[in-house]
Amino acid sequence: xxxxxxxxxxxxxxxxxxxxxxxxxxxxxxxxxxxxxxxxxxxxxxxxxxxxxxxxxxxxxxxxxxxxxxxxxxxxxxxxxxxxxxxxxxxxxxxxxxxxxxxxxxxxxxxxxxxxxxxxxxxxxxxxxxxxxxxxxxxxxxxxxxxxxxxxxxxxxxxxxxxxxxxxxxxxxxxxxxxxxxxxxxxxxxxxxxxxxxxxxxxxxxxxxxxxxxxxxxxxxxxxxxxxxxxxxxxxxxxxxxxxxxxxxxxxxxxxxxxxxxxxxxxxxxxxxxxxxxxxxxxxxxxxxxxxxxxxxxxxxxxxxxxxxxxxxxxxxxxxxxxxxxxxxxxxxxxxxxxxxxxxxxxxxxxxxxxxxxxxxxxxxxxxxx
Ligand code: NAD
Ligand code: AHE
Ligand code: ZN
Numbered sequence: 001x002x003x004x005x006x007x008x009x010x011x012x013x014x015x016x017x018x019x020x021x022x023x024x025x026x027x028x029x030x031x032x033x034x035x036x037x038x039x040x041x042x043x044x045x046x047x048x049x050x051x052x053x054x055x056x057x058x059x060x061x062x063x064x065x066x067x068x069x070x071x072x073x074x075x076x077x078x079x080x081x082x083x084x085x086x087x088x089x090x091x092x093x094x095x096x097x098x099x100x101x102x103x104x105x106x107x108x109x110x111x112x113x114x115x116x117x118x119x120x121x122x123x124x125x126x127x128x129x130x131x132x133x134x135x136x137x138x139x140x141x142x143x144x145x146x147x148x149x150x151x152x153x154x155x156x157x158x159x160x161x162x163x164x165x166x167x168x169x170x171x172x173x174x175x176x177x178x179x180x181x182x183x184x185x186x187x188x189x190x191x192x193x194x195x196x197x198x199x200x201x202x203x204x205x206x207x208x209x210x211x212x213x214x215x216x217x218x219x220x221x222x223x224x225x226x227x228x229x230x231x232x233x234x235x236x237x238x239x240x241x242x243x244x245x246x247x248x249x250x251x252x253x254x255x256x257x258x259x260x261x262x263x264x265x266x267x268x269x270x271x272x273x274x275x276x277x278x279x280x281x282x283x284x285x286x287x288x289x290x291x292x293x294x295x296x297x298x299x300x301x302x303x304x305x306x307x308x309x310x311x312x313x314x315x316x317x318x319x320x321x322x323x324x325x326x327x328x329x330x331x332x333x334x335x336x337x338x339x340x341x342x343x344x345x346x347x348x349x350x351x352x353x354x355x356x357x358x359x360x361x362x363x364x365x366x367x368x369x370x
Contacts, residue, residue: 004370005142006351007127008135009057011049014352015141020059020132022144023124025072029146032084035161037140038063038342039354039366040169040197042290045266046135047355050292055116058133059125062088064140065155065165075149083157085168085328087320088113088136090151104180104319109148113137119148140168141351143370153324156332162345162369163338166197167327169315170365171338174201174264175327176316177288178209182260186210189254192232193274194265195223197365198288200230200341202262207231208336213254217246217270220361229340250277257283265289271297281307288313342367 003022006015025031040063046054068082078084092098092108109119116133117123124146125132125139139145155164178184190206192199195218206214207230216223216232224235234253241249251257257279263271266289275285276299285308287297297310304310318324330336344357344366354366 001144003142003144004348005059006348007057007132008047008060011047011054011056015047015060017349017351018127020142021126022142022146025070025146026118026120027073028075028149029072029118030068030075030078030149030152031070031144031146032066032086032152033069033144034064034066034140034142034370036065036165036367036369037061038166038168038170038197039351039358039368041266041358042169044355044358045290045292052293053114055133057127057130058116058135059139059142059145060135061141062086062136062138063165063169064138065161065168069144077149078152078154083155083159084152085155085164085324086138086140086145086147087151087153087324088138088169089315089318089320090137090148091319091321092150104315104317106150108150109137118146141348141368143348150321153321155325155328159328159332162367163342164328164331165367166338166342166365167324167331170197171201171336172318172324172327173288173316174198175205175208175336176318176323177202177262177286177313178205180317181286181311181313182262182284184209184211184260187212188259189213189215191215191217191250191254191258191261191274191277193217193261193263193270194289195220195227195232196264197341199262199264200227200364202264202288203227203230203232204336213258215250215253215258217250222361226340226364230337246273247277254279256280259283261285263287263289266291268295268297272299275299275308275310276303278308283307284309284311286311286313341365345369
């Protein structure tokens with residue numbers, strides 16, 4: 001069958017819109033019609049060529065929502081017509097990690113996912129006589145894609161695709177980092193570095209958790225208004241206070257340091273600031289931002305000796321098949337907001353404009369509607 005896709009032929013080049021051949025679902029696999037997809041900074045990171053797992057040509061995109069159209073042999077939990085959100089962090093409920101309940105980093109298919117292929121080691125996409133690779137096991141920049149059953153969260157049918165696609169990455173990552181990973185308690189102080197598609201959801205998570213001071217840090221002054229709307233209480237622009245004074249500014253605002261900080265940029269210098277602005281004795285800094293291979297974080301070990309903790313989180317620590325349907329419910333019940341963060345909606349043909357808007361700091365989330 002022919003599908004419409006934005007193909008990443010080469011690192012550093014714009015995506016090219018075209019027609020791609022897709023094979024049917026093999027045993028354990030599901031054909032999904034993607035109705036909408038967000039553009040996350042991680043897609044831009046991989047397209048840039050810095051991602052060691054970036055393989056080309058590929059169909060990028062990992063923040064989608066759609067409808068099951070066909071299921072392969074042995075699929076038991078989904079039927080055609082079900083509404084689903086693809087999961088780049090699947091939940092097999094059977095691997096050592098899933099059974100441990102200590103982490104959401106299911107290992108069932110991580111190896112093949114990172115190689116751009118399905119669990120049987122082959123790709124379902126072909127174009128101009130050559131294989132086109134999958135991306136993060138999702139490839140939502142195509143109007144049809146194939147995923148393993150364990151990488152699909154079944155969600156309610158009345159939820160709008162063009163909004164809940166964002167739960168496939170940004171919303172869950174940000175809110176989950178606060179609730180699942182940090183487990184912020186009422187009255188605690190937090191700092192959030194980077195107020196983009198992820199950081200604003202961290203702010204929203206901190207508000208829901210009942211945090212007291214919610215300090216946002218961003219170079220883009222235009223981010224302040226939206227962040228305040230989502231619960232930020234104080235704004236620090238490194239260009240105003242001085243980049244070397246950011247830690248001090250946060251400590252001054254939080255009686256010696258925040259209980260938790262979140263790095264939502266992918267900048268290793270900022271990761272250091274995020275650790276060092278936490279409170280002596282117990283402060284925890286959580287890395288969300290993705291930095292390229294070869295980049296390293298550093299700090300004086302004394303920072304850890306004196307009780308600060310450095311941690312990280314992927315997909316907000318969420319177990320996708322269990323947690324994502326609940327987050328969709330929260331949205332539908334008005335407990336979390338998504339709509340104001342989706343600043344741009346476009347057809348697939350304009351997807352490169354979505355990347356341009358992100359790089360220019362003009363969008364928070366762009367969503368492609370098929
Ligand atoms: P984004 O581009 O929407 O937001 C980044 C924000 O950081 C922007 O507001 C920008 O102005 C700000 N910024 C950039 N440099 C800064 C600096 N030096 N100091 C302060 N602010 C600065 O990106 P996003 O989609 O929110 O993604 C953020 C990061 O999170 C990326 O690295 C992405 O790859 C990563 N990510 C990780 C996970 C995960 O599971 N760990 C999930 C999604 C995204
Ligand atoms: N291939 C990349 C991995 C980047 C990364 O850390 N990805 C996050 C999700 S970002 C979503 O926007 C993740 O889930 N990490 C856990 C994992 O298993 O990949 C690189 O830099 O190598
Ligand atoms: Zn993402």
